[in-house]
Amino acid sequence: MNPLNKTVDVGKPLPITPRKDRMLYLWAKRTLDISLSLIGLIFLCPVFLAVALLIKLEDPKGSVFFSQVRVGRGGAPFKMYKFRSMVSGAELMLGNLIQQSDVTGAMFKMKNDPRVTRVGRFIRKTSIDELPQLMNVLKGNMSLVGPRPPLPREVSDYTSYDMQRLLVVPGCTGLWQVSGRNHVGFQEMVELDLKYINEQSIWMDMIIICKTVKVLFGADNAY
Numbered sequence: 772m773n774p775l776n777k778t779v780d781v782g783k784p785l786p787i788t789p790r791k792d793r794m795l796y797l798w799a800k801r802t803l804d805i806s807l808s809l810i811g812l813i814f815l816c817p818v819f820l821a822v823a824l825l826i827k828l829e830d831p832k833g834s835v836f837f838s839q840v841r842v843g844r845g846g847a848p849f850k851m852y853k854f855r856s857m858v859s860g861a862e863l864m865l866g867n868l869i870q871q872s873d874v875t876g877a878m879f880k881m882k883n884d885p886r887v888t889r890v891g892r893f894i895r896k897t898s899i900d901e902l903p904q905l906m907n908v909l910k911g912n913m914s915l916v917g918p919r920p921p922l923p924r925e926v927s928d929y930t931s932y933d934m935q936r937l938l939v940v941p942g943c944t945g946l947w948q949v950s951g952r953n954h955v956g957f958q959e960m961v962e963l964d965l966k967y968i969n970e971q972s973i974w975m976d977m978i979i980i981c982k983t984v985k986v987l988f989g990a991d992n993a994y
Contacts, residue, residue: 856888918939949983
């Protein structure tokens with residue numbers, strides 16, 4: 772069975788309550804996404820050029836950007852962009868490392884991942900590697916704030932309860948990132964995502980964006 776076709780079990784009540792002002796919120800959220808991502812891409816051009824140069828100096832044959840298929844709203848797959856922070860062919864090496872994940876559940880995170888380059892460690896520590904996702908935000912398959920988009924192999928292990936993460940457009944940042952990030956386990960991440968989905972508002976989005984800025988200055992739980 773294709774994990775992207777997996778659906779939420781409608782026999783179980785969902786903790787998500789519909790908002791009367793949802794259409795207005797979605798319009799305001801999309802306007803905010805387009806405005807801030809466009810401004811960000813323009814003003815961050817020097818950062819993009821500097822990071823691209825550093826990546827090429829360390830690995831001239833490798834690409835600057837890395838794209839990976841992720842699962843978005845309603846199970847729709849899309850390509851998510853990042854600065855490349857790993858050696859070429861890193862995906863092929865994952866099978867030998869999957870059992871060494873530092874987090875539990877349907878998610879892989881490894882603090883001392885041997886595939887990460889020297890430049891990669893820096894841009895991951897500061898979350899600079901995530902900046903190309905502003906292009907995903909402009910395209911509309913991601914938002915500035917929302918649940919992080921999972922990999923198809925992760926979704927294949929989701930329960931019906933976990934699948935509720937896919938009820939909204941995924942985001943570049945969210946409650947998980949500002950509440951402990953890699954120190955938070957998978958189930959705690961799911962609960963934070965559902966809390967966000969249930970309580971989301973423009974004010975909440977702005978608070979999360981402001982808190983995320985701290986990550987750019989070297990949060991100790993980013994890897």
